[in-house]
Amino acid sequence: MEYTIIRVYRVAASSQAEATDRLMEAFEKGVQRDYLARDIVKGPTDAQAAVVHRPVSWWALARRQVLGR
16 A cells, blocks of 8 residues: 655745745754644545546537436
């Protein structure tokens, strides 16, 4: 079985580049836990629930209604 682990960090900064630099500096110093907001663990059944189905066209919907299928 495979699990997906996601770590969410919150960094205060004025731009995306500055936030990235601050987080990379924290990783280099080994203090990344200061910015850690939460951990998310998704199991193998969670990935299957996220499957996105292709939307049905209006023509296919009209055909279903007319033909009753």
